Amino acid sequence: MDNLPLYKCFLGTIINPVNDRHCNIVRKGGLVLKRGKNSDYKVSFIGKAQEALKLVQRREDHVIHDYGQKILMPGFFDMHFHWVQDDVRLMPKDNLLTWLSKYTWPYESKFKSKKFSKNKAKQFSRELLQVGTLGGAVYASIHPHSVSDALESFVGNYTIGNVLMTMNSPDYLTMSEKKSLSSVEELSSKYKSSYCLTPRFAPTTSPYVMSEGRKISKKYNSFVQTHLSETKNEIEYVLSLYKNIKSFEKVDSYLDIYDKCGLLSSKTIMGHAIHLTPKEWKRMSTSKTNIAHCPTSNAPLKEKGLGSGLFDFKKADRMGVNWALASDIGGGPFLSMFDVMRSFVDQNKRKKVTGATWIRALYRSTLAGAKMLTLSKEYGNLDVGKFGNFLILPEVKFKKGESKNDFLKRAFHRPLKRREEYSNFVLETWYKGKKVYSKLI
Numbered sequence: 001m002d003n004l005p006l007y008k009c010f011l012g013t014i015i016n017p018v019n020d021r022h023c024n025i026v027r028k029g030g031l032v033l034k035r036g037k038n039s040d041y042k043v044s045f046i047g048k049a050q051e052a053l054k055l056v057q058r059r060e061d062h063v064i065h066d067y068g069q070k071i072l073m074p075g076f077f078d079m080h081f082h083w084v085q086d087d088v089r090l091m092p093k094d095n096l097l098t099w100l101s102k103y104t105w106p107y108e109s110k111f112k113s114k115k116f117s118k119n120k121a122k123q124f125s126r127e128l129l130q131v132g133t134l135g136g137a138v139y140a141s142i143h144p145h146s147v148s149d150a151l152e153s154f155v156g157n158y159t160i161g162n163v164l165m166t167m168n169s170p171d172y173l174t175m176s177e178k179k180s181l182s183s184v185e186e187l188s189s190k191y192k193s194s195y196c197l198t199p200r201f202a203p204t205t206s207p208y209v210m211s212e213g214r215k216i217s218k219k220y221n222s223f224v225q226t227h228l229s230e231t232k233n234e235i236e237y238v239l240s241l242y243k244n245i246k247s248f249e250k251v252d253s254y255l256d257i258y259d260k261c262g263l264l265s266s267k268t269i270m271g272h273a274i275h276l277t278p279k280e281w282k283r284m285s286t287s288k289t290n291i292a293h294c295p296t297s298n299a300p301l302k303e304k305g306l307g308s309g310l311f312d313f314k315k316a317d318r319m320g321v322n323w324a325l326a327s328d329i330g331g332g333p334f335l336s337m338f339d340v341m342r343s344f345v346d347q348n349k350r351k352k353v354t355g356a357t358w359i360r361a362l363y364r365s366t367l368a369g370a371k372m373l374t375l376s377k378e379y380g381n382l383d384v385g386k387f388g389n390f391l392i393l394p395e396v397k398f399k400k401g402e403s404k405n406d407f408l409k410r411a412f413h414r415p416l417k418r419r420e421e422y423s424n425f426v427l428e429t430w431y432k433g434k435k436v437y438s439k440l441i
């Protein structure tokens with residue numbers, strides 16, 4: 001059919017996340033990919049280099065990529081980011097609601113131009129590959145073409161939605177309820193689970209649009225995402241608004257509003273969820289609703305975050321609420337999930353919360369996200385049978401007696417002052433066994 005080899009064999013140090021507590025690290029490892037349908041490659045072997053070589057050298061049709069002591073690890077899933085906020089991520093963030101109205105919303109209105117949106121999508125697509133992100137849940141602007149442009153440009157597995165804004169929003173970003181719902185019908189019927197119903201958050205999306213939008217998107221098995229309890233200010237604002245909305249007068253919490261609109265489900269991803277009441281935690285758990293935790297966005301102002309507080313991941317685990325890590329560009333300042341993992345580990349350590357290990361951070365940036373998107377059978381790590389989606393990172397030598405967590409720390413960690421380096425950290429990105437980014441080009 002073409003001259004692609006049947007087998008590709010990659011040699012290096014292989015990092016393969018398993019769960020919160022385990023991660024396989026294969027020194028002098030070998031990863032064998034086999035060409036399949038559509039010339040996509042899947043993992044047919046992961047283990048020692050010697051065995052991998054034995055396997056492929058029996059066949060004529062193979063190539064070997066020897067990376068020495070460089071690292072191979074799965075690509076990232078970033079479970080909450082706004083692809084249309086790339087240029088406001090470093091604007092002053094004294095207050096969430098002010099940052100939104102002063103910088104973010106005016107900027108998002110530029111995506112009204114189809115040309116602007118298409119060009120930005122192409123540029124952003126390259127930025128994602130450069131930091132090694134190959135999937136996730138994404139917010140676009142209100143404009144339906146900002147969803148199509150992203151889905152057509154991004155390499156990987158994404159669910160993307162246009163933010164629905166029908167009230168309490170500036171004129172230039174307000175859509176009629178009718179137009180909002182017809183965009184949901186059009187996009188969810190076209191993109192199915194690659195479409196994500198995206199009420200921006202309760203203040204800007206009428207309950208009618210949330211509940212009707214959910215009914216429409218459910219037919220097509222689309223995902224749902226929105227923001228929940230990011231700051232205390234915001235919670236007060238939301239509750240004071242809804243007190244005056246018919247049949248919502250008695251809602252007792254932020255989550256209750258979404259619940260009443262039928263938004264909670266195992267296909268729903270709530271961004272942030274920092275300040276939840278015990279009752280809200282319980283409801284998150286019984287409805288199997290997921291959380292996208294965005295540590296760099298929630299970090300203190302001096303770390304370029306919004307200072308929203310620290311997510312209680314232990315509580316989520318105790319309550320059986322599934323969560324994964326996310327960059328929240330532009331609330332978060334950097335797109336790299338390495339920076340997100342670093343922030344998760346560092347912030348918890350500073351607050352003396354134990355258990356925020358690099359092993360956990362890695363799992364929550366890869367396989368946990370794939371699971372949330374119900375893609376873990378073929379994505380999320382480098383187990384046999386999954387697509388060959390991985391990154392190549394600089395060489396790290398082993399130290400005798402070192403724990404896996406300490407090895408990951410040395411391999412991934414950049415001090416707070418050198419965070420920018422993360423955007424140029426990945427050497428190569430491979431998707432389905434094909435090189436889609438190389439730092440050298």
Ligand SMILES: [Zn+2]
Pocket residue numbers: 080081082227271328331
């Ligand atoms: Zn967000």
